[in-house]
Amino acid sequence: MNIGIAGAGLVGRVLAINLLKEGHSVTLFDKDSKEGVTAAGFTAAGMLAPFAELETADSEIFEYGKRSIELWGDLMKEVGVYDGFKQLGTIITAHPQDVSELDHFIGTLKSKVEEAKDIEPIDAQALSKLEPDLTQHQHSFYIKDEGHIDSQRFMAFSTNYLDRVPNASFREYQKVDRLEPKTIYVDGKAEHFDWVFDARGLGAKEYFKDLRGVRGEVIWVESKEIDIKRPTRLLHPRYKIYIVPRGNGCEGIELEYYKDSKIAQSANSKRYIIGASEIESEDMSPISVRSNLELLSALFTVHPTFGEARVVNTETNCRPAFRDNLPRIENEEGLTRINGLYRHGYLLSPAIVERALNEGIYR
Numbered sequence: 001m002n003i004g005i006a007g008a009g010l011v012g013r014v015l016a017i018n019l020l021k022e023g024h025s026v027t028l029f030d031k032d033s034k035e036g037v038t039a040a041g042f043t044a045a046g047m048l049a050p051f052a053e054l055e056t057a058d059s060e061i062f063e064y065g066k067r068s069i070e071l072w073g074d075l076m077k078e079v080g081v082y083d084g085f086k087q088l089g090t091i092i093t094a095h096p097q098d099v100s101e102l103d104h105f106i107g108t109l110k111s112k113v114e115e116a117k118d119i120e121p122i123d124a125q126a127l128s129k130l131e132p133d134l135t136q137h138q139h140s141f142y143i144k145d146e147g148h149i150d151s152q153r154f155m156a157f158s159t160n161y162l163d164r165v166p167n168a169s170f171r172e173y174q175k176v177d178r179l180e181p182k183t184i185y186v187d188g189k190a191e192h193f194d195w196v197f198d199a200r201g202l203g204a205k206e207y208f209k210d211l212r213g214v215r216g217e218v219i220w221v222e223s224k225e226i227d228i229k230r231p232t233r234l235l236h237p238r239y240k241i242y243i244v245p246r247g248n249g250c251e252g253i254e255l256e257y258y259k260d261s262k263i264a265q266s267a268n269s270k271r272y273i274i275g276a277s278e279i280e281s282e283d284m285s286p287i288s289v290r291s292n293l294e295l296l297s298a299l300f301t302v303h304p305t306f307g308e309a310r311v312v313n314t315e316t317n318c319r320p321a322f323r324d325n326l327p328r329i330e331n332e333e334g335l336t337r338i339n340g341l342y343r344h345g346y347l348l349s350p351a352i353v354e355r356a357l358n359e360g361i362y363r
């Protein structure tokens with residue numbers, strides 16, 4: 001089939017990869033460049049944390065997340081990234097004065113799904129075997145089945161993949177006006193396909209009237225002294241931060257954009273993405289002073305050596321969400337719409353795409 005995809009962010013790319021593997025031809029339309037650096041999927045830290053997300057989500061997100069973890073390995077290999085998907089687990093910790101927050105957090109997870117009842121606390125000695133640089137934390141939990149994706153490398157390598165696959169074409173800098181079954185309208189002109197997918201995120205507001213943007217802010221830091229291999233969450237009464245390792249960063253990325261000073265990484269350093277801000281706003285302006293202060297202050301308390309780390313980049317973006325913060329799939333003959341993945345883009349997209357395909361084009 002000849003498929004049109006409106007939106008070349010995370011969902012659009014996962015769709016394209018799946019469809020191309022099945023032998024279809026795919027045309028992607030996006031209002032920005034094909035590198036995808038303005039997409040929420042580029043800004044994201046890429047955490048695959050179905051258990052940890054239960055604090056604010058429900059069991060539907062949990063089940064999608066488990067399935068996505070099963071699918072991500074093959075997706076990353078398909079685009080040529082063989083070390084960008086890691087399933088080493090997640091560390092959840094807190095300072096001594098905030099242990100009640102930590103216990104409440106884990107209690108919430110255990111109250112929602114049966115599998116969470118196996119999450120057990122680990123002491124400093126057990127933690128030191130997993131993460132020697134976190135031994136100052138006396139009370140933590142280890143969630144062994146979680147993982148993370150190198151989201152920036154996925155975006156870059158998927159661009160390379162879509163460039164070299166004969167049945168794929170990119171129509172960058174082309175804003176889609178609207179969609180109808182089997183038809184995409186660009187600059188007032190209709191382009192016809194056998195099936196059309198709407199993966200525009202916030203760009204689909206002309207159709208989804210209840211769609212809103214939720215602002216997120218992240219900071220990239222580098223350190224030559226600290227080596228943390230697993231995503232780590234620090235709980236606090238006012239803010240919760242996550243630290244997601246990137247290892248040697250964007251090694252192996254061929255696109256010129258990723259070689260500039262913003263992305264290039266210092267030799268012998270480890271890179272981390274720090275985040276957690278979630279603001280009910282569609283403001284895409286640079287990170288605020290308050291978020292900088294809170295995120296970096298919390299980072300410093302995780303390990304004082306982070307005080308000598310270097311801030312190499314900040315990113316902001318808005319994630320598409322509905323009132324219930326749950327994803328939505330709408331299928332009709334010749335048209336599938338996927339939207340509202342909220343803060344769970346990498347956690348949900350493979351499983352959501354799988355369901356959308358099975359209920360739509362493959363039903």
